[in-house]
Amino acid sequence: MRRLLVLVSCFCACYASQSKGVVSLDSFTFDKVLSKFKVSIVKFDVSYPYGDKHEEFVKMSSVYQSIDELLVAEVPVKDYGDKDNEDLAIRYGLTKKDFPVVKLFVAGQPEPYTFTDEEFNQDKLQKFVSKHSKTIVYIGLPGTLEKFDQLAAEFAKEKLADQRKNILLKAENLWDSIEGKQKQRSAEIYVKTMRKALEKGDEFFHTETVRINNVLKGSMTNEKKADLGIRLNVLESFKVQHDEL
Incomplete structure (x- = not known):
């Protein structure tokens, strides 16, 4: 180097x-x-x-x-x-x-x-x-985590609910092992996104993206804005994979 x-x-x-x-x-x-x-x-x-x-x-x-x-x-x-x-x-x-x-x-x-x-x-x-x-080197968006992005890709490609639940379980276990406040927060967003997608279907990726973008148009603290930005980036980890199918 x-x-x-x-x-x-x-x-x-x-x-x-x-x-x-x-x-x-x-x-x-x-x-x-x-x-x-x-x-x-x-x-x-x-x-x-x-x-x-x-x-x-x-x-x-x-x-x-x-x-x-x-x-x-x-x-x-x-x-x-x-x-x-x-x-x-x-x-x-x-x-x-x-x-x-x-x-x-x-x-x-x-x-x-x-x-x-x-x-x-x-x-x-x-x-x-x-x-x-992504095919040659991991360059994630701010707030995203490589191992969770891999699980997000698996989740987006999988159509069977039972298999998606298994991927969710992997994400939950990985969340338990993550250290650092910001990484813990990012891991939480991945897990909650999977839970919501299991509950509401793949349409959740789109509707949640629209909702957050609308919220960002309003007034808020820089901390809140940064958190919403990370949520959008995590959603992108699911959305990009889903769009490529």
Whole structure:
């Protein structure tokens, strides 16, 4: 890992990003750096990016600072002078009018995934990364837990009530072994979500998501807002798997 950090530092020393936590890449470093990471999320943009979308991308990068397998980067493209990095834009069929464009490169995948959600914000970007990276490395949403996400996937795919009850039992036992106040709270949300889904059916995943989003439109403390955000992220662990069936 130390060698990798030195490598990235050397590559980027002359191409320092103006965005904290985001590595700036160019035509010479792009392939070399991306090849060292299992997952890379890259924003192609103008040479001096600004605006809400740029700020949301930078906010997202701060969440992933501790994940060694994930690179958050940007490619500044100039359409004047030497037209730096224009070749990278051409490679992916991009023009200035498209910017910013976010692509997710996953090791083993021949082509990158493109972020297409109309809502360009930190939450949507994190869900985009989590959804498409799960086949190679676990990159969970804030407040989610890897082992519980695995159980959530099993639960969502299983149709037999008895089998779902067995998965719930595994989740309850795992909850008992979890340490730490925040992890305990997250584990509780997973378990209660499974219980409600057993009671009300898969429609609960949708109705609960709508309900929480409506509640978030009102006034509340930051603590309450954060808790509701974790509930939504846990629901996503069930919903994404269910939607892919």
